[in-house]
Structure formats: structure tokens, C-alpha cells
Amino acid sequence: MSPTGAGAQSPRVVLVGPPGSGKSTTARLLAGLLGVDLRDTDTDIEVTAGKAIAEIFVDDGEPHFRALEREAVTTALAVHEGVxxxxxGAVLDTLSQAALEAYTHDGGAVVFLDVSLTHVAPRVGFNQARPLLLGNPRAKWASLMEARRPVYERIATHRVDTDAKTAAQVAREIHEALVRPTPPEDPS
Structure with missing residues (x-):
């Protein structure tokens, strides 16, 4: 992972992963460790829309939410310098993918927080605040993860398994990787 991020006006590190992987909590803790600001695109969307994400899905539909999400991602990648x-689902949009690929091409770090269904269930509780998990939440989460995993893995420069780890442990692991990047492998 790049210790400085992609450029003068780009995030130090971007966290991606499925619902319940701990992105928001880990991001807050990591920002504290790095001494930088935190930005969460879900919060940006709620501020822009003036309502909770679940309400956006119900009132305006998923396509409207995804358009707001695309704008939040591309804006944050262009102007935010912290975590x-x-x-x-932000990584599913092709324009967001292109922006993330450009960011990593320029040396930016994208960390995929991976989690299994066994460990995500107690974290998420599969509550009503997650509109894409309504109905049979376990089956829907597994289906979402099956569709998203290849994108997370392709976009990420680093993967952290969050199973059986606290958000503080995950944040420290990412921090150590940022501060002490892994040396390149010896080609011999």
C-alpha cells in the first residue's frame, strides 16, 4: 500500500467491503491513528438527500440512490485527503470503478474489508436499516457478496480478513501496512 496516497488531493486510503465488514468504524479508528479526517460516502449521500439511505430507497428508488452514490464517490476521491x-455497493458502478482504478493506478490504497456470513450476522443483525437485505437477509447478503466479491478483489490493493477481529485490530493492521509498506518480492 502506498504510504502517501495517490496524489495531493486524494484519500490516504479507501475502505471497501460488504455491509457489516466494519468499514465505518474501522475508518473512524484508522483516521485517528493516521491523524487525518474521515469521510464516509453513505453520510455524504444522507446529507445531500436530507434523509436516511433506507428512506431514499423507499421514496426515490435504488437507481436514484446509486446516482447519488456515484457522485459522492467521485467527489470524495477528487477532494478528500484522509480516510x-x-x-x-459503491464499487458496482462502472464510473466509480473507473475512478477507483485511476486512484490505485496513481498509487492509492484501496483496502477490501472481507468478512464471512458467520461473522457478519451478529454485526449487522440484518436490520431494517439495510434495504437491500430485506426479506431473507442471510440469503440476500450471501448473494450480494457473491456478486460483489470479484469487484472488491479487482479494485483492492490490499485485503484484510475482519473475521474474529475488532475494528481496532483491523485499523491497526491497515495502519501498519500504510506506515510500513510491504517490500517488493525478490524476483530471483
Whole structure:
């Protein structure tokens, strides 16, 4: 991972992963460790829309939410210099993917917070605040993860397994990787 991020006006690190992987909490703790600001695109969307994400889905529909999300992601990548947490589905948008790929191409760090269904269930509780998990939440989460995993893995420069770890442990692991990047492998 790059210790400085991609450029003068880009995030130090971007966290991606499914609902319940701990992106928001880990981002807050990591920002504290790095001494930088935190930005969460879900919060940006709620501020822009003036309502909770669940309400946006109900009142305006998923396509409207995804358009707000795309704008939040591309804006944050362009102007935020701290830790950036993206919503779970943000990586599915092709324009957001392109922006993230450009960011990593320029040396930016995107960390995929991976979690299994066994460990996510107690964290999420599969509550009503997660509109894409309504109905059979476990099956829907597993289906979302099956569709999203290849994108998370392709976009990420680093993967952290969050199973059986606290957000503080995950934040420290990412911090150590940022401060002491892994040396390149010896080609011999």
C-alpha cells in the first residue's frame, strides 16, 4: 500500500467491503491513528438527500440512490485527503470503478474489508436499516457478496480478513501496512 496516497488531493486510503465488514468504524479508528479526517460516502449521500439511505430507497428508488452514490464517490476521491469509507455497493458502478482504478493506478490504497456470513450476522443483525437485505437477509447478503466479491478483489490493493477481529485490530493492521509498506518480492 502506498504510504502517501495517490496524489495531493486524494484519500490516504479507501475502505471497501460488504455491509457489516466494519468499514465505518474501522475508518473512524484508522483516521485517528493516521491523524487525518474521515469521510464516509453513505453520510455524504444522507446529507445531500436530507434523509436516511433506507428512506431514499423507499421514496426515490435504488437507481436514484446509486446516482447519488456515484457522485459522492467521485467527489470524495477528487477532494478528500484522509480516510474514505465507501458504501458496500459503491464499487458496482462502472464510473466509480473507473475512478477507483485511476486512484490505485496513481498509487492509492484501496483496502477490501472481507468478512464471512458467520461473522457478519451478529454485526449487522440484518436490520431494517439495510434495504437491500430485506426479506431473507442471510440469503440476500450471501448473494450480494457473491456478486460483489470479484469487484472488491479487482479494485483492492490490499485485503484484510475482519473475521474474529475488532475494528481496532483491523485499523491497526491497515495502519501498519500504510506506515510500513510491504517490500517488493525478490524476483530471483
Amino acid at each position: 474514505l469509507a465507501l458504501g458496500g
